[in-house]
Amino acid sequence: MAIVLSGVFVLLSQWQFGRSTQPEVPVNPASEQVQPLTGTLQPGEFFHGSVADQMVTAQGTYSPDKQVLIPGRLHDGKTGYWVVSAFAVSGAPALTGAGASPQTWIPVARGWVAEPGDAAAPPSGAVQLTGRLLPSEAPVGGKDPKPGEASAVSVAELINDWEVSSYPGFVSATAEVVGGQDVSAAAAPGKLQPLNIGPQPPGQHINWLNLFYSIEWVVFAGFAFFIWWRLVKDDYHRDLEEALEDEGAPTSEQHQHETPQTGQHQQPGPHEQKVQP
Known part of the structure; x- marks a missing residue:
């Protein structure tokens, strides 16, 4: 949509530029x-x-x-x-x-x-x-x-x-x-x-207001293209971050086979001897 708007703005700029120089x-x-x-x-x-x-x-x-x-x-x-x-x-x-x-x-x-x-x-x-x-x-x-x-x-x-x-x-x-x-x-x-x-062709004069409008439409076209580029860029980074999060997250099966490292008391095995005080 932004590219279409940019094209429309460029066409409007050309039209205004043509009207800025009239006989x-x-x-x-x-x-x-x-x-x-x-x-x-x-x-x-x-x-x-x-x-x-x-x-x-x-x-x-x-x-x-x-x-x-x-x-x-x-x-x-x-x-x-x-x-x-x-x-x-x-x-x-x-x-x-x-x-x-x-x-x-x-x-x-x-x-x-x-x-x-x-x-x-x-x-x-x-x-x-x-x-x-x-x-x-x-x-x-x-x-x-x-x-x-x-x-x-x-x-x-x-x-x-x-x-x-x-x-x-x-x-x-x-x-x-x-x-x-x-x-x-x-x-x-x-x-x-x-x-x-x-007969010689009539002289040309510059309509500065139309010339300013033609430049303004070019600026609008550039701004619309910039907004489109930012939206595409932000969407790409968001998808990339989500993909990295999915790759780094542990699965439920991995949770079941993991041995707690801290905060829990382990029971001695059948072949282990208890040390008497």
Whole structure:
């Protein structure tokens, strides 16, 4: 019975441990509804987590001389490069201050290539861009990128190279429509492969109360097993003591043949002579 209880307690511990790590929030289906970039995020502001993964659209133009490669990116198990281009957003607020550019830009990860020579120039002319809005990556420290490359899709790193004002994030392109035709990596066959970045899984948080309960059930299981072990041990010692007592106790036949040693007067035998005083 104690072993069964221990098993039940272990199962309860596993259940409580599973409940101790749950997603903070479910994936928001509203993030898949395409929203205007200019109404979703403002340049010069902090990138809010609520707009991460949001599908956005914007009109603007690419600059062919503002394109970099991000090395060390995986695609279908192969290591290659992300192609990131600067996109001037039409209708975006212009920033003010020292170093601000007349137009506001946003980096766009247009696709993946296996070799640097496979990266073609971005489409020219007015582009209707659609993609997933993502927060800026952190630059990789201690690494000096090669010419035409960047360590990460870091807005802080890119705006220094491009000398432009930028949104505090970047877009992973899913469509680039020029003159009514989609020329993006997802629609046009070529060496540029689409990134296909989906919504990121929600973060996990730890429910400390459930985690404490899971540990508590393990303690209960150990205590039940300990009680069972003590009962078995005590029963074994009791049977052993009874067996030893049975082996050491004299039988009734042995009592009959034993001669009293003390406390009784023995009568002399027929051949024994009495000593006269």
